[in-house]
Amino acid sequence: MRHSLSIAAITLGLAFAGAAQAQSTTDTRSVTVNGTVAQVCVLGAPAPTSINLGQMAATSGTRTGKLGAIADQSVSLPATFCNYGGTQITVVATALIEGNDEATPPSGFSKAVNFTANVSGWTPTAASVTTTAASDGSNATTTSGGPEQAQPNSTSLTLTLTNFSAPGDSILVAGGYNGLVTITLGPDGGH
């Protein structure tokens, strides 16, 4: 009879051993870390921040009183970037306008000087705009957008002012002239 009890105990032991083997487990937990980076564009500070063309009219020779030769002007905007694709440079240029005399200039005179503003470096093709102010200073502001930059981009921009001209090559009205170029960097019109 004792012999029979021993067999039963061995059987129970085997059963426990089987159960223990099935319960042996490895366990894993994950810690997920999420973050974001917002879309941002930064235009580098322009250098120089202003351009003084000085005396613009010729003071001697056959062009006396008319616009003299004005050298091309350049402004650098270093450390410019957008951290996302689908961006565009927009240039708003306002012609140099004589601001002290509000009267319409007589025939043969002009109170405006037009120019071309070209912003290069953002895309292979630059953003460019040419002002088309009339001699009386009207229609002074022109806007143009450049091509889309499809990738995040970090670069230096160069603004170049060229092709200074007076409407009709008229004699310039005396006074102080002020123009303005505004560069905007951000999502293009389709975004």
Add this chain to the structure above:
Amino acid sequence: MRKTVLTATIMSLGLLAAGAASAQPVTGSVAINGSVASRCSFSTDNVVLNIGEMSITSGSTSTLGTYDHTKLDGLSTPLTGFCNGAGATMTVEAFPMLNTSFTGAPPSGFDDRVDYTATATENNVSATDTTLTAGPGAPGTVGYFSSNITVSFSNSATPGGGKMIAGPYSGSVNVTLTPTT
């Protein structure tokens, strides 16, 4: 059949008892065996940490838009678990934070990835892994324990120190407890 055996058993015991009264005692034994399997288990669920904006949003133009390592370095979170065997181990495998919306290679001067070191600490035992190399780090032997495991982050940085590409980023750390085999 069972009835027959029981009857026989009772009769035999009865005979032994009767015999004990007049002869040597006889003892019968019943062995009871059991076991506890080697086991490790977490009692807390997976954890999600949101660190928000990861880039530097003001200050010098040289660092503007680059990764702000203070967002992740020093961050920690607990997991609770136990192992019931002396040789149980803890292993960490960390995966980098990647931009989940940007595809392709980052343009020059930009990064779309944050690498870091993850460390899991249970009392005085640590296991660590860096996302700079694939696969888990070396295991640490935790043995018997039932307590918190602290998962912490350090040495986070982007590969090139460039500006970060906009978008959502996600990474993860797997902590695995392996029982004695």
